[in-house]
Amino acid sequence: MTHWFCPYCVLSWLYPISKCPHCFGVVLNRDDKQITQVASVTTNIPSRFHSEVPYSISLFQNSYGDSWFEKICRNEEQSLQESGVFAEHVRNDFSSVVGTLFDHLRISFSAPTILIIPEVGRGDKQGKGAPHLGTAVHPSLVAGLVSYFQETYPDLSLCLGALNEVLLQHCVSLYSAVCPGCVFSVIPEKVSSDLFLIAVPVVHFVQESVVLCEDFSELLSRAAHFVVVVDCVIGDANGKPGFWNRVVGGQRWSEIVDYFSQFRGSDSLLSFHATTVEH
Ligand SMILES: [Zn+2]
Numbered sequence: 365m366t367h368w369f370c371p372y373c374v375l376s377w378l379y380p381i382s383k384c385p386h387c388f389g390v391v392l393n394r395d396d397k398q399i400t401q402v403a404s405v406t407t408n409i410p411s412r413f414h415s416e417v418p419y420s421i422s423l424f425q426n427s428y429g430d431s432w433f434e435k436i437c438r439n440e441e442q443s444l445q446e447s448g449v450f451a452e453h454v455r456n457d458f459s460s461v462v463g464t465l466f467d468h469l470r471i472s473f474s475a476p477t478i479l480i481i482p483e484v485g486r487g488d489k490q491g492k493g494a495p496h497l498g499t500a501v502h503p504s505l506v507a508g509l510v511s512y513f514q515e516t517y518p519d520l521s522l523c524l525g526a527l528n529e530v531l532l533q534h535c536v537s538l539y540s541a542v543c544p545g546c547v548f549s550v551i552p553e554k555v556s557s558d559l560f561l562i563a564v565p566v567v568h569f570v571q572e573s574v575v576l577c578e579d580f581s582e583l584l585s586r587a588a589h590f591v592v593v594v595d596c597v598i599g600d601a602n603g604k605p606g607f608w609n610r611v612v613g614g615q616r617w618s619e620i621v622d623y624f625s626q627f628r629g630s631d632s633l634l635s636f637h638a639t640t641v642e643h
Pocket of ligand 1: 370371372373374375384385386387388389
C-alpha cells in the first residue's frame with residue numbers, strides 16, 4: 365500500500381495529497397516494505413452496514429510506523445483462498461492495486477505484447493457503455509493497468525483491444541486520453557501466443573445474480589496467456605450504478621464465475637456490498 369508523507373512534520377496519509385496542510389511543504393509517497401499485523405478483533409454480531417458476520421478488523425503497521433485498519437469478511441477470506449480469485453479494495457492508486465492483485469496471482473508477463481481488453485458495451489455490440497453508469501470499464505482502472513505495465517515491464521509493448529470496429533471506436537473515445545503511447549486495435553480472430561490478454565469485464569447485477577460478459581469467455585478460450593481483472597469500481601446494479609470500489613482478479617474464467625455465483629438470490633446485492641473490504 366502506498367502512503368503519502370510530509371518529511372518535515374512526520375505526518376502521513378493513505379490518500380494522495382500534494383501539499384502538507386500544516387507546513388505547506390511538498391508531500392512525498394512511499395511503498396510499504398514490511399507490513400505487520402499488530403492486532404485483530406473478530407465480531408460475530410451484525411450491525412448496520414456490517415450485516416455479514418463474522419468479520420475481523422485488523423490493525424496493520426508498516427516499517428515507517430504508519431498504521432491503518434482493514435476490515436476482512438471471513439467468508440471472503442475463505443472463498444478467496446480456496447479458489448485462487450482475489451479481491452482488492454481500491455484506495456486511491458489504481459496502479460498499486462493492480463500490482464498487488466498480480467502479486468497475489470503470481471503472474472509473470474512473458475509474452476512480448478500485453479493486450480488490455482476493457483468492456484465498453486454490452487448486448488448488441490452497438491451498445492455504448494458509460495463508465496459513470498457502470499456499463500464500461502472505469503478509465504482510472506485502464507490508466508492504472510497502463511501505468512503498471514509501463515513502470516514494471518517497460519520492455520513489453522502495450523495495446524488496447526476491442527472485439528469489433530464499433531466497440532474499438534468507443535474504446536478509443538473513452539481511453540485514448542489516459543493511455544499515452546498505446547496502440548488501439550481490433551482483436552484478431554486467431555489470438556497469437558505472443559499476446560498476453562488482460563480481460564477487463566465490468567460487474568453487472570441482473571435481477572438477482574452477477575452476469576459477466578460472455579464474449580470474454582469465448583475469447584479467452586482461444587488465448588494462450590490471459591488474466592481476468594473484473595472492474596467492480598462502479599458496476600451496473602440492475603440498470604443503476606453501484607459503487608463497490610474494488611477489483612477482482614483470477615486466472616481461470618470458471619473460477620471467476622464461481623466466485624460471483626456466491627452472490628445469487630434476493631439479497632445478492634447486499635451480500636456483495638458486505639464483502640467489500642472497508643477501511
Ligand atoms: Zn508538513
